[in-house]
Amino acid sequence: MKKWLWLLVILSVPGLAAAEPRKNDFAYGISIDMPKGAAVAAMSLPAQVYTNAFRSDLGDMRVFNAAGEPVPHMIRYARSRAAEPPWRALTFFPLAEAVKHEAGGYRVHVRTGPDGTIVTVDPSIAALPSASARTYLIDLSRLRSGLAQLRLEWQPMTTNWMAAVTVEASDDLTAWTTVRARSTLSDIRYAGQRLLRNTVTLERTSKHYLRLRQLGAGPAVKLTRIEGRAEMEGRRPIRAVLKIDGKPAADLPGGFEYESPGVFPVDRVNLIFNQANSVADARVESRSGSRLPWIQRTRGIFYRMEMDAASLVGDPLAVTMTMDRHWRVTVDESESTIGRNIPRLEIGYRPHDLFFIARGAGPFTLAYGSSQVEPLKVNAAALFEGIGKQRSNGLERWMAPAGAPIVLGGPQRLVPPPKPLPKRLMVLWSVLLVGVLVVAILAWRLARRMAVGS
Numbered sequence: 026m027k028k029w030l031w032l033l034v035i036l037s038v039p040g041l042a043a044a045e046p047r048k049n050d051f052a053y054g055i056s057i058d059m060p061k062g063a064a065v066a067a068m069s070l071p072a073q074v075y076t077n078a079f080r081s082d083l084g085d086m087r088v089f090n091a092a093g094e095p096v097p098h099m100i101r102y103a104r105s106r107a108a109e110p111p112w113r114a115l116t117f118f119p120l121a122e123a124v125k126h127e128a129g130g131y132r133v134h135v136r137t138g139p140d141g142t143i144v145t146v147d148p149s150i151a152a153l154p155s156a157s158a159r160t161y162l163i164d165l166s167r168l169r170s171g172l173a174q175l176r177l178e179w180q181p182m183t184t185n186w187m188a189a190v191t192v193e194a195s196d197d198l199t200a201w202t203t204v205r206a207r208s209t210l211s212d213i214r215y216a217g218q219r220l221l222r223n224t225v226t227l228e229r230t231s232k233h234y235l236r237l238r239q240l241g242a243g244p245a246v247k248l249t250r251i252e253g254r255a256e257m258e259g260r261r262p263i264r265a266v267l268k269i270d271g272k273p274a275a276d277l278p279g280g281f282e283y284e285s286p287g288v289f290p291v292d293r294v295n296l297i298f299n300q301a302n303s304v305a306d307a308r309v310e311s312r313s314g315s316r317l318p319w320i321q322r323t324r325g326i327f328y329r330m331e332m333d334a335a336s337l338v339g340d341p342l343a344v345t346m347t348m349d350r351h352w353r354v355t356v357d358e359s360e361s362t363i364g365r366n367i368p369r370l371e372i373g374y375r376p377h378d379l380f381f382i383a384r385g386a387g388p389f390t391l392a393y394g395s396s397q398v399e400p401l402k403v404n405a406a407a408l409f410e411g412i413g414k415q416r417s418n419g420l421e422r423w424m425a426p427a428g429a430p431i432v433l434g435g436p437q438r439l440v441p442p443p444k445p446l447p448k449r450l451m452v453l454w455s456v457l458l459v460g461v462l463v464v465a466i467l468a469w470r471l472a473r474r475m476a477v478g479s
Contacts, residue, residue, distance in 0.1 A: 048089050052394030052438040053077055055426045057088075059387045066383055067421035069103065069263045069376040073430050076287035077394040079439055081313060081348050083288070083377070084400025086393040090385035098381035102290060102346065103263070112176055112252040115165065119158030119248075120236075159245045162198075163235035165253070171231040173256035177210065177223045180247045185213040187332040189240040192225060194232040201236060204228045209337045210246065211330070218306075218326050222337060229256050241335065268297060269370045274353060279361075283352040283370040290348055293341035293373030296327035300366055301336070304328040306357040309342075311349035319353055327368070341373050380421060391426070392433055396441045 048054060053073070059066055070083075079085045088098045165172055175192070188210050193201040204227045213220040225237075239246060267289065274280030285291075294309050305327045310319040322344040330337045352370055356363065383389070 045095060046087060046395070046398045048093060048390060048392050049434040050395055050398055050438065051085070051087070051392035051433050052436055054390045054392045054431050054433045056428055056431065057387070057389040057391060057424065058427045059383045059389060059424070060422060063383055063422040065380060065421040066389070067378060067380050067423045068425060070100070070379055071376070071426055071430075072265065072287070072289075074391070074393045075289045075376075077439065078288050079394055079396045079441075080400070081288045081350075082400060083393075085395040085398045086391070087398070088379075088381040089390045089392060090383075091387055091389070092385055094385055096382050096384045096389070098379060100377045100379050103375045103378045110170075110255045112254050113168070115163050115175075115251045115253045117161050117163045117248070117251045120160040120162055121158075158247065159239040161237045161248055161251070163237060163251055163253075164233075165235060166233045168253070168255070170255040171229045172235075172253045173227055173229050174254045175225040175227065175235075175237070176252040176254070177225070177248055178250035179212075179223075180249055182212065182244065182246075185332075186244065186246075187211040187213070187330060187335040187337055188243055188246050189335040190225065191238050191240060192227060193236045193238075194230045195234050195236065196232050198234055202230075202232070204230045204235070207240070209335050211335075211337045213330065220326070220328060220330070220337070220339070222340075243335075264373060264375055266293075266371055266373045269352070269372065271354070271367050271370055273367070274355075277353075277355065279356040279358045281354045281356075281367055281370075283354070285350045285352065285372060288348045288350060289372065289374045290346050290377065291372045291374050292344060292346045293371075294323060294344055294352075295339065295341040295371040295373070296354065296368040297338075297371050298327075298329040298363060298366065298368050300364070301329055301331040303363045303366070303368075304330075305361040305363050305368065307361070308355045308357075309344070310353045310355070311347055312351045313349045315351060320347075320349075322347065341371065388427070390431075390433075395434075395438050397438075 055071060055073075057066065057068070074083070074086065083100060086098075086100075087095050089095055163175075190205075190208055190210060191203065192205040192208070194204045195201045205225055208225045209222060210225075211220055211222040237251075267285070269283045269285060271281040271283045274282045291311075296305055296307060298305075306325075307327055308324045309322050311322055312319050323342045325342050326339065327342075328337070328339045352372075354368070354370060379391070381389070
């Protein structure tokens with residue numbers, strides 16, 4: 026009798042036992058081919074995982090081997106593994122525009138030391154009026170690592186200005202390779218704000234010399250200091266951007282609303298204008314649900330300027346990483362020049378790193394997108410201790426997904442289930458049902474005894 030009562034209780038109270046999810050419990054999957062001998066696999070999550078994930082914490086995701094068995098996995102937000110290298114002052118020399126080589130290049134007369142360091146530049150070339158230098162020779166011979174970025178300082182001008190520059194690299198001052206085809210510098214003051222652009226990003230180069238040339242016919246920018254920064258060592262996290270169309274916000278003058286196509290880990294935002302010379306002083310907010318309060322993420326000046334054939338778009342603003350899908354931008358119309366145009370919202374994100382243990386045979390399948398699968402109850406972080414700390418020589422093997430996404434259970438797996446009853450009410454009803462069944466069994470047994478006794 027007692028065994029039957031316990032069985033009734035188990036069957037009456039839902040959720041006491043849960044089966045391990047299978048591949049077809051998820052909407053979509055991605056095939057992953059593991060190289061032989063690898064114990065731990067690592068990859069950056071593809072964009073489609075964020076687009077089709079049902080849960081904002083990515084808990085509706087599993088990795089299966091070829092036999093359909095789930096294997097331990099962990100996701101980690103892809104932060105930088107090393108600090109940014111410091112800026113270092115570089116030696117540079119102004120060059121005359123008048124000295125041209127027959128082949129179209131610049132004939133630079135220099136004297137170098139044994140290690141290639143520039144000692145002097147021909148005075149007839151370097152002695153220039155203060156406002157005429159438009160080309161600068163930069164000495165990198167003392168750097169031990171490749172250069173990835175320049176930062177410039179210049180003498181102040183009396184008017185706002187923008188200028189386009191190009192950067193080339195060489196080992197012998199004769200053959201030059203372009204490492205930045207075009208970049209825009211600016212120093213613009215507007216509405217109490219300064220729009221300063223003084224950095225130039227390069228294709229990583231280890232050559233000994235750079236040549237920075239100002240393009241166009243605008244006033245020459247007189248540089249007073251040039252600094253360089255090397256590229257971070259190791260594998261840099263992937264950065265991706267999405268541009269989202271907006272619509273006017275209801276009952277909010279100067280407000281625009283946007284909805285992200287997925288639960289992306291956003292850490293940068295920008296506004297993209299379709300008209301030149303647009304400036305917006307704006308507040309950016311987000312929220313995870315349409316009925317939740319808005320949370321301010323940042324406020325600043327967003328712009329797109331054009332002057333003297335040079336174009337300048339403001340850098341994205343950093344925000345604390347959030348996976349909210351709903352965004353709102355409120356523009357201070359008194360400090361802005363965007364007219365009635367609706368800017369697009371650009372969100373930048375770094376995908377999470379996925380690590381999983383290659384247990385069993387491959388190929389493996391990353392399955393994602395399910396309205397009913399819950400996050401893992403077991404914390405697998407201890408199994409991955411020591412990975413991801415040195416990306417260049419860690420235990421993990423980095424790889425990319427193999428092929429296009431595949432359909433598993435299909436999009437119906439993303440349909441939310443009916444709203445469940447409150448747990449307390451379910452427990453009360455379950456206890457009541459068990460009680461009714463027990464009373465019914467006792468009454469039935471009592472009725473049988475009475476029938477036999479009569």
